Amino acid sequence: MRRRHPAWRGSCAALVLWAGGVASVHAQEYYTQSDFGGVGLLQTPTARMAEEGEFSFVLSRTTPYTNYNVSMQPLPWLEGSFRYTNVSNRLYGARSLSGSQTYKDKSIDVKARLWEESRWLPAVAFGVRDVGGTGLFSSEYLVASKRAGNFDFSLGLAWGYIGNRGDIANPLNFISDRFRTRPASGTGATGALSINKFLRGRPGFIGGVEYHSPWKWLVLKAELDGNDYKNQPQKNNQPQRWPVNLGAVFRLNGNVDLTLGYERGNIGTAALTLHSNLAKHVGPEKSFDPPPEPVSFTSAPAAAAPPDLGAGQDAAPPPDRKPPAQVDWAEVARTLNANAGINVSSISRRGSELVIQGEQERFFYTAEGAGRATRIVDNRVDNSIDWVTVTSERNGLSTVDTSVHRPRFIELLNHEIDLPTFRRSVEQDPVTSREEEVLYNAPLKRFTGGTSIGYQQSVGGPDAFIFYQVYGAGYGTFNFNRHLWLDGVLAVNIANNYDKFRYDAPSNLPRVRTDVRKYVTSSDITMPNFQLTGTHKLGEDLYGMAYAGMLESMYAGAGGEVLYRPFGEHWAVGGDINWVKARGFDQDFSLRKYHVITGQATGYLDTGFHNVTLAVSVGRYLAGDWGTTIDVSRQFANGTRMGAYATVTTKSGNAGYGEGSFDKGIYVSIPFDALLPNSSRNRATLMWQPLVRDGGARLNKRYTLYTLTNDLDSDLFDKNLGKISQ
Structure with a gap:
């Protein structure tokens, strides 16, 4: 998916669907969000954690602050939050720049549980609030929580904003005198970690x-509020009659909480929380998908009704079974595309094994496509075929063979065996060249295309809090062969408010990203992408790709990528190198003077710990700076992914870097399949970045080999094997 700048990307429509109708499984006891996001009381955090996979959006108002919080629980013991704070009684800046817009502050919070609650010991957590950025609300805390019946008690010690009342001398003074005083402002003033605080x-x-x-x-x-509000940031001190805050949370339904409170002894507060557990989320019924073909159970009585039919459905009798030589394979290929989502390139036979090679275009879970394909084959061939193999192909790259033992599959559908027993009758193997009889070669479909409506937005700028654009997009692909294609996107502006976008972020580096304003305001008709791409399997487990053209909205050029991803392993290594030149602001075929060679070597590791993947990239970035990007993410069984990244380069922390000392962000990626009434391979990816930076900027490539080979993820296949019978 093409990256959007600066802070948000993905599908807003998908987020609305999620917020309005996601059904989650919740524990009988649940923990609620604080005013600042993250599990807590009102102003203060507790040692409690939400269920892993929980995703929350909190809108809270405590005069003069309005907080827009996003919180994620990627691990049972780790919580992360991103927040915008609107300070309603302070202006963003000079009226000549931002008019009457009020001040907006961005911050990231992290909380980690040190140990869980036991019979005698409380749960204990350590956390950091506003870890980077301006550090206006920066704080650190150590807190313990203990349950007693329906009561959950918490007690802790906080430094910085949360503990501004300063009840006691710092217990760490014995280590060094520097712990006695907290700096009024830290390195966070330029966007770095405020570690000196x-x-x-x-x-x-x-x-x-x-x-x-x-x-x-x-x-x-x-709660006991640790802040006396006498040392507020921006000299925005607030009156406080007493330090006890009171509140009530009303759970309106399984996904919506309303909190009403009385804080500081003098003001009423309110918060609205939208939340869901993405790890346990079950998508809506796929009412727009065609039903799988019914099969005739050879071991069941002839009059038995196939158990997969819904009420009121009449099962068409399956086609007569024939020897493979007599089957209309063109009809089979069409049916596989229409019902199993496989765009077939060839069908062949290896003894008693039938091999279907093609690209899965509809079903996110490959087991579902393999199960539907086995049904279709079972209805058409005689008993000389024992195995049905689907060779996964993506943009010309064959990745994995998924083989299903046909008789055992029928026993599974007929409830004669259970899923764990059937698992021994499913194999995933590397794709290898073997002698086979080709039964059918599909003609190449030269052109594909379509139209769509898109939306992008930027949040937190000085000109306006939210910039938005609604646009229409036309896209098309011309295939020279299965390994070489030309594709592009043409976008037409429908409505936007980017005419208010006047601010150019400060930077002494080449403006490789901070010229974003000019790219989004110069033309109503743009060509974000137009490129020639070729792929090739260079050897066993070794994949290659080359590309040239208008590679993204800001850069044109040429490049290549290689990836070594051994079958059955949980690691991969790869690299790319690109020569690129800045595109004209109209996003047509014009180019500007700036050019650079950029690329990174990247290592990927599935750690085996809670499905956490670590990706480390080292190389040269668009501004010519050298550095490292570390990306840590957690993938849940249903394919949802939560993660965070940080990039540090040779220019980080230097005076010439401009606004922000290093690049960082958090993101969540949700399969459309979990949101829509029809199956889909696409994803909605939402990323929060505090600032647009020139340092650490990477080329936003349309394709990457790691994503093109994602069918090699055997863990995702195993955890969703049950979908093979759907």
Whole structure:
């Protein structure tokens, strides 16, 4: 998916579908979000964690602050949050630049549980609030939580904003005198980690109690606020009658919470939380998909009705079984495309094995496509075929053979064996050249294309808080052969407010990204992408790709990539190198003077720990700086992924770097299949980046070999094997 700048990308429509109708499985006891996002009371955090996979959006108002929080729980013991804070009584900047827009602050929070609650010991967590950026609300805390019946008690110590009351001398003073005083502003003023503030200054006590009432829809809260509001950022001090805050959480349904509170002894507060557990989410019924073909169970009585039919459905009798030599394979290929989502390139036979090679274009879970393909074959061939193999192909690259033992599959459908027993009758193997009888070669479809409506937005700029654009897009692909194609996208503006976008971020590096304003405002008709791409399997487990053209909205050029991804392993290594030149601001065929050679070597490792994947890239970036990008993400069984990344280069922290000392962000990637009433291979990816930077900027390639070979992910296949019978 093409990257959008600066802060948000992906499908807004998909997010609306998620927020409005996702059904989640929740534990009987649940933990609610604080005003600042993350599990907590009101102003203060607790040691509690949400269920892994929980995703929450919190809108809270506590005068003069309005917080827009996104919180994610990628691991049982790790919580991450991203937040925009609107300070309603302070202007963003000079009226000549931002008019009457109020100040917006961006921050990232992290909380880690140190140990879980036991019979005698409480749960304990350490966290950091506003870890980077301006550090206006920066704070560190250590907090413990212990449950007693329906009551959940918390007590902790906080430094910085949360503990500004400064109840006691810093217990760390014995280590060094530097812990006695907290700097008024740290390195975070330029976007770096505010590590020179960590655990410094006088801390304050925080704590409180949460009561889970007999009614599941009501939770009551009371907390000791560690902030006295006498040292607020921007000299924005607030009156406080007493340090006890009170609140009530009303669970309106399984995905929506409303919090009403009374804080500082003088103001009412409110918060709305939209939340769902993405790890446990079950997508809507695929009512727009064709039903799988019914099969005739050879071991069942002739009158038995196939168990996969819905109420009121009449099963058409399956075609007569024939020897493979007599089957109309062109008809089989059409049926495989229409019902199993496989765009067939060839069908062949190896003894008692039938091999279907093609690209899965509809079903996110390959097991589902393989099961449908086995049904189709079973209805058409005689008993000389024992195995049905689907060779996964993606843009000309064959990756994995998925083989299903046909008789055992029929036993599974007929409930004669269970899924664990059937698992021994499914194999995944590397694609190898073997002697075979070709039964059918599909003609190449030269041209494909279509239209769509798109949306992009940028959040948090000085000119306006939200810039948006709605556009129409036409896309097309011309295939020279299965390994070489020309494709492109033409976008037409429908509605936007980017005419207000006047701000160019400060930078002393080549403006490789901070010229974004000119790219989005110069023309209503743009060509974001137009490129020639070729792929080739260079050897066993070795994949290659080359490309040239208008590679993204800002850069044209040529490049290549190689990837070594051994079958059955949980690691891969690869690299790319590109010569690129800046495109004209109209995003047509014109070019500007700036050019650079850029590329990175990347190592990927599935750690085996909670399906956490680590990707480390080292190389040269678009501004000519050299550095490293570290990306850590967690993939859940249904394919949803949560992650974070950071890039540090030779220019990071230098005066010439401009706004922000290094690049960082958090993201969530949700399969459309989990959101829509029809199956889809696409994803909605939403990324939050605090700033647009020139340092650490990478080329936004349309294709990458690691994603093109994702069918090699055997863990995702195994965890969703049950879909083979759907």
